[in-house]
Amino acid sequence: MRTSAIEAPAVDLELDARLAEVIAERRRRAARFSQPYVQLWDAIADIVMRGKKLRPRLLLDGYHAFGGQLDAVALDAACAIELLHVALVIHDDVIDSDDVRRGELNITGRFSADAVARGALRTRAQNWGEASSLLAGDLMLTAAHSLIAQLDVDDETRRSVLEIFDEALFVSAAGEHADVWLSMHIDDASSYDVLAMMEHKTAAYSFQAPLLLAAALAGVDINVHERLADIGTHLGVIYQLRDDVLGVFGDEETIGKSTLSDLREGKETLLIAFARAHQRWNDVAEVFGAPHLTVADSERLREIIVASGALDLVEALIADRCDRVHELIADTKLPEHLRSRLTALATYCRTRRS
Template structure:
């Protein structure tokens, strides 16, 4: 998924700490095989890149909620970023992607190197995917390890670990549901798609960073619960906008082809709604076709729009934003946190990349 702009840049303290954590593991890898060390080199490059959206959410929220334990917040932010890397790596394997952020991902890099060294294509790809699966596992375990070692009282550490455990559990459920929907073995309702989005995106990208920040800041349970509900709602808004941009966005701004989701057969709310239109049958063969042409993609987009799907999703985004604003107004959140959330809703609603 794309990333919203959520405020200040990641602190130098966070960058230094994440670098320290990764360098330690990379150093340990030197005692093993050369390919294993190369795997950690690739993981370090990947984890230190990106926009660090989730760590920023966590660190900004921790400050807004009056948190004072910067070290604990920074370590939690590192864990959230490592979890993100793990899920992205596994997601690429599931989607059979070879590219991430405009360059070869771990599967692509390791498979390409094996091909250059004379490995058969099938074996090279298996090597690349195996490397990715192990890399994702390593990041997931490292994220858990960082949280388990938080230098905080036992109550907060256990609460943080419970959030992490539930986040991974839900994210896996969402990913599994997404794969099932993409097989198109049965009709997906709007509720099916929204449930998948809530589990796959909202849980780890919004709820986890914000509730971890609240727990570490010592916020009372009622406030943590309010923040969790609001975060989930914002996550769904974010993903609905992402799906619209994936089909109707400006490729120069999004950096992503408006045909890729259609070629992959991604079951979004747009598609779920458009399926009920009689014209869908005329373009259904193009959906999920790796060889879909530009003109066929344009036909799909036209049917989706003319079915009313785009208007429906835009209307739903607007309604969800109104709902979140109401929840923020009625909450007991301190003003700085409420203001951050209002800004975040606006960004998720109007973003173009």
């Protein structure tokens, strides 16, 4: 179940098979209801099976590096963390009013487009699509918690993994809530505010939780957990900072979304927090977050972001965080395989292009 290349991990047949089994069982249950409900599970299956599986692979790598032996237990925990990711992604698209994910229609887009094709008014069709997404996200959350609750472990371990899982979702929700608040631009956001949001929204469930779950399931001493949490925080911030850069300066075909989206949404990133300090920001402030942002306006925004030094500052921060996490990893007594895996993961988070 181990992978050596972060950029193009080998297909993990066991992980994919178990995920497919979890979704297929629920799809069979859905057959008792309406055809659109079955179609909803088909759409969920597409999302689940198409993902990079970064989080579950990190959990499995950590678990085996720590000497864990209960492969079926670790596999279900890995599936749970992936379903949690899918749930948060689906809900995030609704929050951001996105109909596309990685170049393809998401659940909202699929169901609303189908409704329009059948003659529904666009407003009603959009409501149908968003309702379908919200319910799909809810279903993934309950499926994830069900897998965690039913792990074949002793009561103490079960309580521990449930607490880790619950905390990951709790903190991630706080980060998502803060992200929406910051994007309203009611208060001036500091770089500290934005970094805290990143740590909560991305790092908690994407990197901290997989590592902590791996340690808890393998019976690793609790003293190791704090260091794993620190490493996970840095990895999450690096990952999100790169994501924010790609969202404005990335290649649209590679990242699978428009590079106008974050600027049109008015997403408060460190790029923007730093660029606001530039004397020319007032020239473009009115178009940032404009619903009908044009390509020309987006180019003006990019020009100011670069001229302000914001892009260079963020790139420097990514490099600094990467150096710091490499030092943290090297300074631990973690198993050699896990240290190698985490070091490669940090480099991937820093240099990824999609």
